[in-house]
Amino acid sequence: MILAEAIEVTRSYGDVVALDRVSLQVTRGELVGLLGPNGAGKSTLANLLTGVRRPDSGKVTLCGGDPRSPSIRQALGVTPQETGLPATLRVGEVVDFVGAHYPSPVPRGELLDQFGLADLARRQTGGLSGGQKRRLAIALAFVGRPRIVVLDEPTTGLDVQSRRALWDAIKAYHAGGGTVLLSSHYLEEIEALADRVVVLGHGRVLADDTVAAVRGLVGVRRVSFAHDGEPPSLPGVVAVEVRDGRTHLLTPDSDQLVRALVASSVDFRELEVAATSLEEAFLAITAATPLATAA
Numbered sequence: 001m002i003l004a005e006a007i008e009v010t011r012s013y014g015d016v017v018a019l020d021r022v023s024l025q026v027t028r029g030e031l032v033g034l035l036g037p038n039g040a041g042k043s044t045l046a047n048l049l050t051g052v053r054r055p056d057s058g059k060v061t062l063c064g065g066d067p068r069s070p071s072i073r074q075a076l077g078v079t080p081q082e083t084g085l086p087a088t089l090r091v092g093e094v095v096d097f098v099g100a101h102y103p104s105p106v107p108r109g110e111l112l113d114q115f116g117l118a119d120l121a122r123r124q125t126g127g128l129s130g131g132q133k134r135r136l137a138i139a140l141a142f143v144g145r146p147r148i149v150v151l152d153e154p155t156t157g158l159d160v161q162s163r164r165a166l167w168d169a170i171k172a173y174h175a176g177g178g179t180v181l182l183s184s185h186y187l188e189e190i191e192a193l194a195d196r197v198v199v200l201g202h203g204r205v206l207a208d209d210t211v212a213a214v215r216g217l218v219g220v221r222r223v224s225f226a227h228d229g230e231p232p233s234l235p236g237v238v239a240v241e242v243r244d245g246r247t248h249l250l251t252p253d254s255d256q257l258v259r260a261l262v263a264s265s266v267d268f269r270e271l272e273v274a275a276t277s278l279e280e281a282f283l284a285i286t287a288a289t290p291l292a293t294a295a
């Protein structure tokens, strides 16, 4: 059964085309990652699927109906990128208040335990740290026992420990049969949670595949070194840059590239191999080949 679907959805803001004929299906029990760099269209897609905005063209459904309809929204848990919490209410009161909108909410204590917030139950939300507020906002997405949750960059700004606690809570919900669509800048986050990943770039779906397949596409590494002369021509390089007296080669397979470099006649010095940011990987790969055709 399909719980969230976008069919050929387009949405612009003035001249900016945020989504360009995007199609996506999330079926019951799936945990789908939505991966893309800044401005790729992740939030816009999440906002359309959760009924916050309407598409200019195309169709969006949630649990088989209109995501703007109140009865359909009862089955949805959502954490947008930014959330406002009433500053004078205590954490426990906010949980009770939001839970009261649902027929069978998760009890306050259980929810706070699950999200590592039990010690903060009596704290006014205005006194929470940024990370604690974020954790509470995410916990609230789960209070109504939703059939599907849409989490837009849930762990941005969280420290490692909070991020892991949150991953555990999302995994537990998924293990119990819950369906999740989660956007992120980080392949590692999607790798930790999802089986399937949809890659968005410039408002288009660039790939829709297993995490392993997408890692092969966007898991680009940077091999850099100093040497004299022109940049060498080596196999498996998707982008070359010469900067500050060093040659930088981007490649999906740094092991193979380093072996080829050693076997070549290049007299290199100060070799470094490093992970690239998603933005760099996207720049390199979209410039080389469209991901969808490489998939």
Ligand SMILES: Nc1ncnc2c1ncn2[C@@H]1O[C@H](COP(=O)(O)OP(=O)(O)OP(=O)(O)O)[C@@H](O)[C@H]1O
Binding pocket: 013, 014, 016, 017, 018, 036, 037, 038, 039, 040, 041, 042, 043, 044, 045, 081, 185
């Ligand atoms: N309300 C708005 N008004 C004008 N332009 C917007 C608006 N919302 C989004 N955009 C533009 O639409 C494009 C897609 O933005 P969106 O927020 O959906 O991307 P994103 O992938 O969620 O990015 P980020 O990771 O930075 O949150 C961007 O170019 C953005 O500047």
